[in-house]
Amino acid sequence: MTNQRLASKLARAAFDHWQAGRLVDSAALYAEALPLADPEHCGLPEYHSEYACVLEALGRAAEALVQLERAAALQRLQDGSDTALATVLARYFLADHLVRHNEPERALAGIASSLASPPGRIEWMLRSVEAEAFAALERPSQAQSAAARALKTSPSEAKRQELAQRFARLGVHGGSVA
Numbered sequence: 001m002t003n004q005r006l007a008s009k010l011a012r013a014a015f016d017h018w019q020a021g022r023l024v025d026s027a028a029l030y031a032e033a034l035p036l037a038d039p040e041h042c043g044l045p046e047y048h049s050e051y052a053c054v055l056e057a058l059g060r061a062a063e064a065l066v067q068l069e070r071a072a073a074l075q076r077l078q079d080g081s082d083t084a085l086a087t088v089l090a091r092y093f094l095a096d097h098l099v100r101h102n103e104p105e106r107a108l109a110g111i112a113s114s115l116a117s118p119p120g121r122i123e124w125m126l127r128s129v130e131a132e133a134f135a136a137l138e139r140p141s142q143a144q145s146a147a148a149r150a151l152k153t154s155p156s157e158a159k160r161q162e163l164a165q166r167f168a169r170l171g172v173h174g175g176s177v178a
Contacts, residue, residue: 002038003036004037004041006033007036007041007047008037010029010030010032011030011047013029014027014029014030014033014050014051015050018050026054027055030047030051033047034048034051040078045071045086045090048071049093051067052064052065052071052093052097055067061097061101065094065097068093071093072110075089082113083116083117087114088114088118089125092125094107095107095111095129098110102136105137107129107132108130111130120153121155124150124154124155127146127150128146128163131143131147131170134146144172147163147170147172148172150167151167
């Protein structure tokens, strides 16, 4: 039985616990809130994403992955589009998690439809995770190409410099391949 009012209250409290570093309490509240949430509530994907962050911080990566997958699927259902900003962001966070946990092929598959027509202001994020996935797969030319695109589409000079440092190990500097 759903009780969105209570689910929202619990999720807010869980978020507050998370921000205060009380991760175990936060996880317990998210676990209590999610079954009560209206399956069509606009905040449900966010609840799952936040819960995933808590689980990741607790070292529970497999459980975090489940929550990120749910968040991405629910966001896609709500948006009705593979290229809607919220859907693309949910897929980015899922792909980033997958790359960090040695599943680069799944990461690439997860962002493929969003890369076909990426929202301009966050293309750099998708290209960054794409570069990391290709690097993990030991496909240097594709990693370099994706990294160069991330640099080219970055939103600011500061972000470009940060990415250039991150991707220097791939042989990409300032938007070009070295």
